[in-house]
Amino acid sequence: MRELNTFSIAARCPRTGQLGVAVASAVPAVGGLCPYIRAGIGAVTTQSWVNPYLAAHILDGLAGGRDPEAALAAALATDDRPDLRQLVPGGSSGGSGAAVAARLCPAALGSDTGGSIRIPAALCGVVGLKPTYGRVGRSGIVPHSWSLDHAGPLTRTVADSALMLQALAGPDAGDPAASAAPVPDYTAGLDRPIRGLRVAVVRNHFFDAVDDDVAAAVEGALRFLADQGCTVRDVAVPSLRHGLGAIYAIELASSTAYHGRSLAQGHVAGFAADVRDLVEMGRLVTGPDYLRAEQARALIMAEMAGVLAEADVIVGPASPLTAWRTDESAVSLGGRAESVLAASWRLTYPFNLAGLPAIALPCGFDRRGLPISLQIAARPFAEAEILRVAHQYERAHAWWCRVPPLAA
Numbered sequence: 001m002r003e004l005n006t007f008s009i010a011a012r013c014p015r016t017g018q019l020g021v022a023v024a025s026a027v028p029a030v031g032g033l034c035p036y037i038r039a040g041i042g043a044v045t046t047q048s049w050v051n052p053y054l055a056a057h058i059l060d061g062l063a064g065g066r067d068p069e070a071a072l073a074a075a076l077a078t079d080d081r082p083d084l085r086q087l088v089p090g091g092s093s094g095g096s097g098a099a100v101a102a103r104l105c106p107a108a109l110g111s112d113t114g115g116s117i118r119i120p121a122a123l124c125g126v127v128g129l130k131p132t133y134g135r136v137g138r139s140g141i142v143p144h145s146w147s148l149d150h151a152g153p154l155t156r157t158v159a160d161s162a163l164m165l166q167a168l169a170g171p172d173a174g175d176p177a178a179s180a181a182p183v184p185d186y187t188a189g190l191d192r193p194i195r196g197l198r199v200a201v202v203r204n205h206f207f208d209a210v211d212d213d214v215a216a217a218v219e220g221a222l223r224f225l226a227d228q229g230c231t232v233r234d235v236a237v238p239s240l241r242h243g244l245g246a247i248y249a250i251e252l253a254s255s256t257a258y259h260g261r262s263l264a265q266g267h268v269a270g271f272a273a274d275v276r277d278l279v280e281m282g283r284l285v286t287g288p289d290y291l292r293a294e295q296a297r298a299l300i301m302a303e304m305a306g307v308l309a310e311a312d313v314i315v316g317p318a319s320p321l322t323a324w325r326t327d328e329s330a331v332s333l334g335g336r337a338e339s340v341l342a343a344s345w346r347l348t349y350p351f352n353l354a355g356l357p358a359i360a361l362p363c364g365f366d367r368r369g370l371p372i373s374l375q376i377a378a379r380p381f382a383e384a385e386i387l388r389v390a391h392q393y394e395r396a397h398a399w400w401c402r403v404p405p406l407a408a
Contacts (some may be wrong), residue, residue, distance in 0.1 A: 090120035097124035115348025118360035119192040125371030133355030137172020145254035162186040194230030200311035209334030219365035242296035249293035256282025318360035318375035362399035
């Protein structure tokens with residue numbers, strides 16, 4: 001086993017949203033990535049932020065949006081494919097996703113309030129893991145929505161995500177919501193067969209309006225799981241029809257509760273226009289609105305728990321579409337028009353509302369050569385389960401080894 005003298009990870013500044021890189025001493029490496037990343041995280045959160053070319057990727061302020069201005073260019077574009085320079089990497093952790101996809105670093109950190117780890121992972125063709133709520137402490141991260149915020153890694157492979165989670169998970173004295181539950185060895189079971197695993201496919205909501213290429217790729221992944229001996233069964237979560245309104249009310253009200261005082265005191269310099277709009281909009285959420293949103297959330301959590309009482313994992317698409325152009329504000333999917341914002345997080349936010357672990361990983365490319373992503377979720381603290389399923393799929397297909405074709 002060789003040793004690495006140093007390693008680099010990318011992470012967002014918890015105050016500004018800017019991407020920086022930290023270099024820290026590394027202990028002996030396991031697999032492709034040092035599992036003792038916690039030392040590097042300490043360096044990230046305490047050292048001055050350095051901004052090499054990696055920092056060309058700026059993320060949405062306060063992790064509040066889903067369309068960072070940085071394009072997917074660093075990850076995909078060349079002079080042969082100038083069209084790729086006009087694509088977004090997803091957000092809000094889009095700089096992290098693009099940096100990993102561009103091979104600028106082996107791993108990056110992100111935060112996920114409604115999908116902000118898994119959306120850029122999906123659009124950039126990398127792996128993004130949102131752990132169970134409370135599995136990874138959030139001290140040092142400025143809150144966007146206290147009950148929805150999650151922290152987690154973006155990596156090239158599932159095994160690297162397991163290594164990162166091994167270091168990130170555990171108690172956090174600075175985060176009252178952090179769990180003290182024992183942290184298992186997330187790499188130990190990656191190679192275990194998945195035969196006999198029970199797979200639930202939520203046909204409503206997750207497949208209602210999805211790009212044809214995305215649907216075909218995900219159906220192919222489901223056939224693979226069935227061929228491996230998994231039991232694949234269609235289910236429904238009816239309360240998801242209330243999900244978008246619920247998460248908007250909770251997220252906006254929570255953001256205003258934390259950041260509203262800064263705006264009221266005139267501290268506006270650090271707020272981009274779109275982020276300021278979100279904070280201002282939260283003032284329009286009434287007490288009854290918030291209560292109804294939490295009631296809807298409770299219904300969704302109960303129905304998800306019911307599904308997972310009879311299944312080991314939930315599998316579906318991570319995003320209903322592939323990367324869109326920076327000048328696109330709306331898309332048409334399944335015969336209906338919707339904003340790219342609404343479309344981009346439609347399939348990810350249910351697991352934020354429910355606090356369940358979910359991973360996004362590549363499962364193919366569309367007809368334009370852009371990455372398609374599979375999403376796997378499970379019951380609370382079952383990260384080892386979703387990592388095992390994701391690893392078995394990844395090992396059989398090796399989409400992570402491929403990049404979109406750069407020839408016109």
